[in-house]
Amino acid sequence: MKFGSAQPLRRREDLRFLTGTGRYVDDIAPSDALYAWFVRADVAHAELVGLDLSAARAAPGVHLVVSAADLIAAGVKIGMKFETVENRDGSEGAAPERPVLAHKRIRFVGEAVAMIVADSLQAARDAAELIDIETRDLPVTISLDFDGPAIHPEAPANRAFDWGIGQEAAVEAAFAAAAHTTSTEVIHNRVIVNSLETRGAWAEWTDGRLHLCVNGQGVWGERKELARMLGLRREAVRVTNPDVGGGFGMKSFSYPEYPCIAHAARTLGRPVRWMSERTEAMLTDNAGRDLVAVADLAFDADLKITAYRVRLISNLGAYNSGYAQAIQSELFAKVLTGLYDIKTAWLNALGVYTNTAPVDAYRGAGRPEAILTIERAMDDAARQLGVDPFDLRRRSFIRQFPYATATGETVDVGDFDRVLDSAVVQGDVAGFPARKKATEAKGLLRGFGLATYIESILGDADETARLVLDDDGGATLYVGTQSNGQGHETVYARMVAEQTGIDEDLIRIVQGDSDRIAKGGGTGGSRSVTVQGTAIRATVQQVVAAFAAFLQETLDLPAVTFSDDTFGAAGSNLRLTLAEAAALAREKGRADLCDQSATITLEGRSFPNGAHLAEVEIDPETGALRLDRYTVVDDFGTLIQPTLAMGQVHGGVAQGFGQAVTENGVYDASGQLLTASFMDYAMPRATDLPFIAFTSEPTPSIMNPLGMKGCGEAGTVGALGAISNAVRDALAPRGVSRVDMPFTPLRIWQWLQEARG
Numbered sequence: 001m002k003f004g005s006a007q008p009l010r011r012r013e014d015l016r017f018l019t020g021t022g023r024y025v026d027d028i029a030p031s032d033a034l035y036a037w038f039v040r041a042d043v044a045h046a047e048l049v050g051l052d053l054s055a056a057r058a059a060p061g062v063h064l065v066v067s068a069a070d071l072i073a074a075g076v077k078i079g080m081k082f083e084t085v086e087n088r089d090g091s092e093g094a095a096p097e098r099p100v101l102a103h104k105r106i107r108f109v110g111e112a113v114a115m116i117v118a119d120s121l122q123a124a125r126d127a128a129e130l131i132d133i134e135t136r137d138l139p140v141t142i143s144l145d146f147d148g149p150a151i152h153p154e155a156p157a158n159r160a161f162d163w164g165i166g167q168e169a170a171v172e173a174a175f176a177a178a179a180h181t182t183s184t185e186v187i188h189n190r191v192i193v194n195s196l197e198t199r200g201a202w203a204e205w206t207d208g209r210l211h212l213c214v215n216g217q218g219v220w221g222e223r224k225e226l227a228r229m230l231g232l233r234r235e236a237v238r239v240t241n242p243d244v245g246g247g248f249g250m251k252s253f254s255y256p257e258y259p260c261i262a263h264a265a266r267t268l269g270r271p272v273r274w275m276s277e278r279t280e281a282m283l284t285d286n287a288g289r290d291l292v293a294v295a296d297l298a299f300d301a302d303l304k305i306t307a308y309r310v311r312l313i314s315n316l317g318a319y320n321s322g323y324a325q326a327i328q329s330e331l332f333a334k335v336l337t338g339l340y341d342i343k344t345a346w347l348n349a350l351g352v353y354t355n356t357a358p359v360d361a362y363r364g365a366g367r368p369e370a371i372l373t374i375e376r377a378m379d380d381a382a383r384q385l386g387v388d389p390f391d392l393r394r395r396s397f398i399r400q401f402p403y404a405t406a407t408g409e410t411v412d413v414g415d416f417d418r419v420l421d422s423a424v425v426q427g428d429v430a431g432f433p434a435r436k437k438a439t440e441a442k443g444l445l446r447g448f449g450l451a452t453y454i455e456s457i458l459g460d461a462d463e464t465a466r467l468v469l470d471d472d473g474g475a476t477l478y479v480g481t482q483s484n485g486q487g488h489e490t491v492y493a494r495m496v497a498e499q500t501g502i503d504e505d506l507i508r509i510v511q512g513d514s515d516r517i518a519k520g521g522g523t524g525g526s527r528s529v530t531v532q533g534t535a536i537r538a539t540v541q542q543v544v545a546a547f548a549a550f551l552q553e554t555l556d557l558p559a560v561t562f563s564d565d566t567f568g569a570a571g572s573n574l575r576l577t578l579a580e581a582a583a584l585a586r587e588k589g590r591a592d593l594c595d596q597s598a599t600i601t602l603e604g605r606s607f608p609n610g611a612h613l614a615e616v617e618i619d620p621e622t623g624a625l626r627l628d629r630y631t632v633v634d635d636f637g638t639l640i641q642p643t644l645a646m647g648q649v650h651g652g653v654a655q656g657f658g659q660a661v662t663e664n665g666v667y668d669a670s671g672q673l674l675t676a677s678f679m680d681y682a683m684p685r686a687t688d689l690p691f692i693a694f695t696s697e698p699t700p701s702i703m704n705p706l707g708m709k710g711c712g713e714a715g716t717v718g719a720l721g722a723i724s725n726a727v728r729d730a731l732a733p734r735g736v737s738r739v740d741m742p743f744t745p746l747r748i749w750q751w752l753q754e755a756r757g
Contacts, residue, residue, distance in 0.1 A: 013483070024215065025202065025244075028242060035121040036273065037124035038112040044672065045108075045138040045671060046137050049135055053065045053067060056114075056116060056127040059130055061120060065131075068100070076229055076230060080100060080256065082322050083325060087163060093160055096353075098321075098358075100260055110357060142355060151353045161349070161351045163329040163330075165333050165336075171298075171346040179300050180303070181297065185293070186376045188289040189289060190289055193362055194282070194681070195246030195250065197244065197246060199275075201215070202271055203272050205266050205269065218252070218520065218521070219512055219520070220519060222239045225254045238513075244483065247523070249288075252361055253286065253361075285357070287665055289359070289362060290314065291313060294311050295310050302395065305395075307342070312350070313351075315352060315354055316358065322361075323360060325351055327359075334456035335371060335453075339398060339452050341397065342396065347407070361524070363652065363716045367717050368656070372451075372720040376724055376725065379450070394420065397417060398411065401414060412606065414454075418697055419611050423611035423633040427613035444619055447725075449727070449728070450613055452718075457605050457607070458526070459524050459527035463521050464599040465480075467540065469578065473506060474507060475507050475508070477510065479520070483528075488528060492507075492533075501566070530706075530708045531600075533704075543593075547578065550585060551569075558572075606701040609634075609635050610632060614627065615628045623752065627690055628690060630690055632693065632718065635699050636696065637707045637709035638698060650715065655719075656715060656720050658684040659742065660743060662684050663742060664744075
């Protein structure tokens with residue numbers, strides 16, 4: 001990798017984003033497309049007794065109105081696909097059908113009951129008012145106590161799964177023998193993703209083939225699902241992703257609207273478009289987090305951790321979403337023990353169904369939850385044991401690598417002491433007492449929070465890249481990932497330019513098209529640059545090797561090498577760029593050399609890690625909180641583009657701040673979402689955040705040839721614990737012994753009043 005590859009650069013895609021020329025799904029729908037509107041349930045749990053669509057079907061401008069029964073009659077498989085986990089007793093987790101339109105029963109407010117397709121959006125909305133829905137109310141449950149009214153016959157007591165991993169008996173023995181034990185309950189509030197661009201799609205049929213254009217995080221899973229549900233061969237389905245305005249895991253999955261509009265387009269012979277409105281999105285998008293965890297730590301006399309035990313209950317909402325069961329079980333377990341050398345650990349994860357919107361992956365997907373849990377537990381333990389939180393963590397750090405965790409992961413490399421030492425310096429920990437004193441002089445409370453973290457890079461370990469050398473001297477790179485705003489085009493173009501010598505401005509990136517790209521793993525789990533970058537490297541190496549052999553044979557030369565962006569051979573005056581070699585190959589009838597691809601499989605995961613330091617100021621009279629200082633020291637391995645990595649960290653910290661301080665998805669006892677607009681759901685603002693200091697302390701990974709570790713979700717993984725611990729520290733002197741996110745002014749004020757009382 002050249003020196004220049006680790007230098008800052010401007011994002012090439014930003015010009016079109018900032019000038020309004022981005023190609024988003026709602027901008028590029030066919031001009032003759034009809035509009036879809038979904039009639040949604042306004043009750044959380046009810047039998048669907050009757051559904052009269054006749055008046056809506058006769059309304060002006062309406063072309064089609066369908067219910068679940070209509071889809072079934074047309075041969076559409078209405079049950080959506082999802083994964084389940086294995087229960088502790090060897091059985092599979094509950095698998096109740098999730099229909100794309102409510103069938104016989106409604107299970108959450110916002111669930112689609114019918115679809116209307118009309119000439120205009122207004123005509124469709126007007127027709128929706130004419131639909132007569134007859135329901136019989138059923139008892140509603142929103143609690144995680146397994147004692148609410150049953151939602152699915154397949155899930156007694158609403159239990160979705162009962163999953164475990166680790167050494168349960170050994171953990172119990174270790175706790176019995178421990179010199180010290182501590183216990184902490186951590187509540188992870190529900191968050192609503194609220195990507196800048198809401199979900200949307202349009203469908204068209206051409207020559208017997210379906211084309212779905214959707215703002216997702218990959219195309220191949222969606223293609224497979226559409227083919228299954230509509231009874232098509234996969235070759236008869238094309239899925240494309242245009243520019244996408246944020247995904248954060250929420251757009252990784254199929255949703256009920258997509259097969260519905262595909263069916264409508266097939267039935268009507270016209271393109272059909274749909275775009276979610278903001279409240280509609282807040283009601284129906286997969287939510288994030290929403291669990292309660294109890295974390296117990298056992299220590300020996302020297303305060304080294306001897307055992308760790310977690311029991312958690314997670315809310316799946318009304319149905320299984322794509323990977324919902326795995327998020328707070330298998331994915332939580334990937335980083336269960338954090339940065340700590342804990343050989344004896346046990347996780348028991350239970351899932352429960354409630355009459356709320358489904359929950360699935362949100363930035364970090366299980367790993368922020370696991371790290372928040374153990375870092376809150378470590379901070380509470382330090383306070384209870386009367387030791388410095390830095391010192392307590394260092395006593396149990398992993399120091400020998402590779403390291404096999406208690407849950408079966410292998411951490412390849414790391415230097416956690418160096419990262420934490422750097423954080424102490426970068427965050428000016430020594431200056432905190434003076435800052436605290438100055439804060440107190442203003443009548444405010446100041447708190448300091450530390451969180452160390454480790455991430456496990458997830459997603460498909462396989463990826464392909466295809467490189468086509470074009471006639472103009474440039475190249476087209478086909479990739480299997482999908483940018484949602486991360487800057488993939490910039491990174492990939494720079495990588496190809498650095499490795500081939502081709503002018504970066506002449507490198508074109510093709511993504512998100514199942515017709516043009518044979519296969520791919522999509523974007524998720526911070527895998528894009530790590531896995532796709534390795535595939536790009538392998539493809540370029542293959543291209544260079546093939547051209548070197550071609551030149552050697554064609555020009556009758558000794559061994560040809562590629563150095564300083566040119567091919568050469570010892571004892572000759574050969575000096576050809578890759579573009580010139582490609583022109584020669586085409587001239588000699590070897591155009592095949594100009595179009596090559598390579599597929600790679602990473603042998604193991606990489607493990608980004610780091611330390612976050614947060615300092616907050618709190619006004620005890622109002623409960624208002626201000627995040628005053630924030631410092632991040634990360635080990636992302638080799639940084640391909642530091643500026644983009646820093647941007648990812650900043651965005652992740654902002655989303656972590658949102659969950660910790662302002663955001664909270666709240667349902668009332670009847671299952672109505674009380675936070676279904678930005679009037680009631682508080683998104684973080686730029687003015688809420690201070691300058692976020694970022695420092696890289698890399699230890700290159702040995703699990704991929706580039707030494708990268710991924711960075712897309714790390715900011716969120718560390719932020720929740722750092723901010724939570726800072727709030728706990730600020731309030732502790734006033735007698736507040738427990739804090740729970742979100743740290744809104746009212747909640748903080750109430751805790752202070754209770755402690756004062």
